[in-house]
Amino acid sequence: MSSPVTSELEPATAGHVSEYLFERGWSDGLPLVPATEESVQAFLVHTSRDEDEIVARLPQLDREATVRDLAVHAVMAGCRPEYFPVVLAAWDALSAERSALGGGWQSTSGPAPFVIVNGPIRAELGINSTGGVLGPGFRPNATIPRAIGLTVRNSFRVIPHALEQATQGLPGRWTMLIGEDEEHSPWEPLSVDGGLPAGADSVTATLVRTCEFVDNRHFSDPEEVLRDFADTLSRSGSWIFRHSSAAIVLNPDHARVFAEAGMDKQDVREWIVGHASKTEAELAAVGKGLSGQLPDGPFAPDHVHPVFADARPANLPIIVAGSRNAAMSMVVRIFSTWSGRSFPIR
Amino acid sequence: MSGGIIDPTKSRSTVTAAGTDASRPEQLRDLRVGLLENGKRNAAQVLDAVGHVLAERHGTGPLVPLIKKQFAMPLPDDLVDELLAGCDVVVIGVGDCGSCSASAVADGIRLEQAGLPAAVICTDAFETTSQAMAELKGDQAYPFILTEHPIANLTGEQIAQRAGGLAERVAERLLVGRPASEAA
Numbered sequence: 001m002s003s004p005v006t007s008e009l010e011p012a013t014a015g016h017v018s019e020y021l022f023e024r025g026w027s028d029g030l031p032l033v034p035a036t037e038e039s040v041q042a043f044l045v046h047t048s049r050d051e052d053e054i055v056a057r058l059p060q061l062d063r064e065a066t067v068r069d070l071a072v073h074a075v076m077a078g079c080r081p082e083y084f085p086v087v088l089a090a091w092d093a094l095s096a097e098r099s100a101l102g103g104g105w106q107s108t109s110g111p112a113p114f115v116i117v118n119g120p121i122r123a124e125l126g127i128n129s130t131g132g133v134l135g136p137g138f139r140p141n142a143t144i145p146r147a148i149g150l151t152v153r154n155s156f157r158v159i160p161h162a163l164e165q166a167t168q169g170l171p172g173r174w175t176m177l178i179g180e181d182e183e184h185s186p187w188e189p190l191s192v193d194g195g196l197p198a199g200a201d202s203v204t205a206t207l208v209r210t211c212e213f214v215d216n217r218h219f220s221d222p223e224e225v226l227r228d229f230a231d232t233l234s235r236s237g238s239w240i241f242r243h244s245s246a247a248i249v250l251n252p253d254h255a256r257v258f259a260e261a262g263m264d265k266q267d268v269r270e271w272i273v274g275h276a277s278k279t280e281a282e283l284a285a286v287g288k289g290l291s292g293q294l295p296d297g298p299f300a301p302d303h304v305h306p307v308f309a310d311a312r313p314a315n316l317p318i319i320v321a322g323s324r325n326a327a328m329s330m331v332v333r334i335f336s337t338w339s340g341r342s343f344p345i346r
Numbered sequence: 347m348s349g350g351i352i353d354p355t356k357s358r359s360t361v362t363a364a365g366t367d368a369s370r371p372e373q374l375r376d377l378r379v380g381l382l383e384n385g386k387r388n389a390a391q392v393l394d395a396v397g398h399v400l401a402e403r404h405g406t407g408p409l410v411p412l413i414k415k416q417f418a419m420p421l422p423d424d425l426v427d428e429l430l431a432g433c434d435v436v437v438i439g440v441g442d443c444g445s446c447s448a449s450a451v452a453d454g455i456r457l458e459q460a461g462l463p464a465a466v467i468c469t470d471a472f473e474t475t476s477q478a479m480a481e482l483k484g485d486q487a488y489p490f491i492l493t494e495h496p497i498a499n500l501t502g503e504q505i506a507q508r509a510g511g512l513a514e515r516v517a518e519r520l521l522v523g524r525p526a527s528e529a530a
Contacts, residue, residue: 017351026354035352060420060449061482072354103418103445106475162478165444298512 015223025159026076027173028149035075043071043084048346054159055091058105061163062258065091065155071146073154077147079332083125083140085345086203087147089178090115092343094148099336104207105158110166111207111335113148114247115177116319118191118203121345129179131323134172134211134249134330141177170210178321183322184252186259188215193265193313194342201345204317206338208247209238216254217327225254225327226268230275232331234307236286239278243295243309245334247317253327255320264281265318269311276307314340351479356509362393367523368461369438371434374404374517379463381409383469384417384450389520392467395509396437396516404517407434418445421453435520439467439490441490441496447472448479451490455483465519467512489524491515 021032051068074087096099129136158164191202216228281301291298383391398411399494441447447468454466468476480488
């Protein structure tokens, strides 16, 4: 797509088009780019997949979206054509998520797709993986997840106050795409945990509920940082079922400190899984005791309930990203479960 | 202006045709009552209580409790077969979440189309999404029964109270079908 000189642009017309797209009810609340046959074709040339291949499904609503439908929404979201293979792979990944197929888009929890990109394609597309990685300012990070949201709205017709029943929703529902900062990670990338070879261009995606920061800059011992993670991960507010899953967007400096202490990613995971817990009495104090809820109850007050079912990467994925300028990391609550699989960008 | 702009909602879709209700029984006496619960907290208890009131007041036959394990998803075919073979009428519920309320309505419509009279119970917090599913299924006037939200924290006594009123509305839905003004 060539860029015309400023004098050739028609701002008044662009405004009218933008209003028309709002009036049709196709927008997530922000201005859209109109999709035309020409612009959709420009996206479709970036994939060898048949434009009629069904990639996204919502069986309970009899809805589905084809490669072409996804291209239409990628255009509308403001993606560049070369982002399109990432959009496709994100839907491949989401289509393997039990939670996305099983009612997540309609849920009162209002979960967001959280998309992580690995491989050289991050640099090729300008995907941010460093400072402000979860924040604004980077076109692929902002527009690829927006394309997912527009597909949910227009292809699945899951629209707020109707089939979408989010109680409060969450900030950034359609903006959560990050690259992993593989260059500043001491460990193998997430895509290796997800079953792909290191260096592969890949997408990992799951549904998540919120982010909670772990600001720990003045530690003298890596175990202090680990304990801080375990505390955040075991808070009672997010406790719903026996076990839950969470991701950590780990600051490169936290990762470095762990690595220097001789820990690999799995060591970190096992430490945290072994220390994130609440007792039956602590849960009962907030009305969430598990004694009446589980077949193996009742439990003694000092019975320890671990947050995580086990220390597999699927239950606690760790992604290194963000700036080293301050040792802050982010805990991301997974809605239900992650499939544990990464998907190649093809 | 719109000539060249693609309508993104024109997606592939396999929306089913408008449904009609199954034929209604003349009375509920001795009929086998399916209680299709969705695994949500208190759903089985509410349906069980409704079933027992139906038995007391209408002399229904055996209660057949069944569980839909994936509450957001369409009914699996084998569960549909089990319901058709083992029940004469069915009570479905309780839709008290974003996806399971809509799904309960979809299940009711599917079972009616298959010939099984069904009464669907959802909580009033999910009226709009239940209605949206009815419209999506091409059955805008599909009658679902609303009960006050929430039900997950009701005590046994409160459930019994609730079931008294619900049972009459369930019986009416199973026997009468749609009120005359809403009938197709």
